Amino acid sequence: AIRMTQSPSSFSASTGDRVTITCRASQGISSYLAWYQQKPGKAPKLLIYAASTLQSGVPSRFSGSGSGTDFTLTISCLQSEDFATYYCQQYYSYPKTFGQGTKVEIK
Amino acid sequence: EVQLLESGGNLVQPGGSLRLSCAASGFTFSSYAMSWVRQAPGRGLEWVSAVSVISDSGGSTYYADSVKGRFTISRDNSKNTLHLQMNSLRAEDTAVYYCAKEGYCSSISCYRHFDYWGQGILVTVSS
Numbered sequence: 749a750i751r752m753t754q755s756p757s758s759f760s761a762s763t764g765d766r767v768t769i770t771c772r773a774s775q776g777i778s779s780y781l782a783w784y785q786q787k788p789g790k791a792p793k794l795l796i797y798a799a800s801t802l803q804s805g806v807p808s809r810f811s812g813s814g815s816g817t818d819f820t821l822t823i824s825c826l827q828s829e830d831f832a833t834y835y836c837q838q839y840y841s842y843p844k845t846f847g848q849g850t851k852v853e854i855k
Numbered sequence: 856e857v858q859l860l861e862s863g864g865n866l867v868q869p870g871g872s873l874r875l876s877c878a879a880s881g882f883t884f885s886s887y888a889m890s891w892v893r894q895a896p897g898r899g900l901e902w903v904s905a906v907s908v909i910s911d912s913g914g915s916t917y918y919a920d921s922v923k924g925r926f927t928i929s930r931d932n933s934k935n936t937l938h939l940q941m942n943s944l945r946a947e948d949t950a951v952y953y954c955a956k957e958g959y960c961s962s963i964s965c966y967r968h969f970d971y972w973g974q975g976i977l978v979t980v981s982s
Contacts, residue, residue: 749920782968784900791953791972792892792900798966835900839967842917844890844902 750774750838754847760855765826769850771819771836780840783812783821786849787832795834796821826852857881857971859954864976871944871980877937877954877973885909885932888957890969891939893950893978903952904928904939922948944980951975 751774761767771781779799784792794803796812799819809824823830831854836847863875875891890905906928907915916928927940937954954973958966 780967784969786900791975792969793972794968794970797958797968797970798964803970837900837902837968842905843919844905844967846900846902849899 749843750777750841750845752836752838752845752847754834754836754850756850757848758851758853760853761826762855763826763828767823767826767852769821769834769836769852771814771821771847773817773819773838773840776816777838777840779815780838781812781814781819782837782839783810784835784837785830785832786835792835857956859956859971859973861952861954861973861976864952864978866979866981867944868982869945869980872940872942873944873978875939875941875952875954875976875978877939879935879937879954879956882956884930884935887959888967889930889937890955890957891928891937892953892955892969892972893948894953894975895947895950898950901950905957906930906937941978944978946980949978949980951977 753772755770781799783796786792795806800812811822833849833851835849858880860878867873888907891903893903905917925943929938953975955969956971958968958970
């Protein structure tokens with residue numbers, strides 16, 4: 749199975765900050781990568797797919813980049829509603845695997 | 856509007872069985888692959904199983920190693936419903952189970968991320 753490793757696991761940030769989360773795949777997955785946001789007690793929400801394609805309705809402050817094994821999710825100007833846990837996921841092959849999550853907390 | 860509504864969650868004893876269902880609406884259910892994803896309390900997301908679109912050659916199913924041989928995924932396109940039959944349940948199967956719709960295929964590629972999720976249903980395995 750392809751292992752997905754996110755970093756950091758958690759961090760604190762302030763509203764207005766630019767934040768970056770990284771995701772590394774244990775083998776090449778081309779651009780078959782998605783990013784999700786999850787808030788407590790809620791289902792995950794798709795933010796980005798194909799590594800850099802913004803899902804319809806998602807604010808443009810979210811962006812994704814990368815291909816092969818290294819990927820990043822960037823939030824250009826953190827808003828209060830962005831404090832949540834973020835997951836990357838590869839869909840290059842089964843079993844589809846998620847990163848362990850990155851929790852973004854309020855500083 | 857795409858809607859996915861899970862049902863069937865419950866408290867069950869170790870070794871028992873449970874059948875989850877996911878009622879889909881707002882899209883052509885038969886045209887999309889579907890998956891189950893679970894999340895144990897306080898833990899991350901774990902993909903569980905997927906079923907492909909049913910073609911002339913039949914449909915394909917996929918399972919995580921942790922559930923292979925114990926869980927069975929199926930779909931009823933006539934009722935727009937996805938199922939997960941869970942047998943020989945273990946304490947470590949305790950989780951919120953989400954039904955998720957996979958993305959689309961274009962002429963260039965298939966995008967098999969999860970674009971819509973249900974609200975989740977709790978399965979508790981405990982004596």
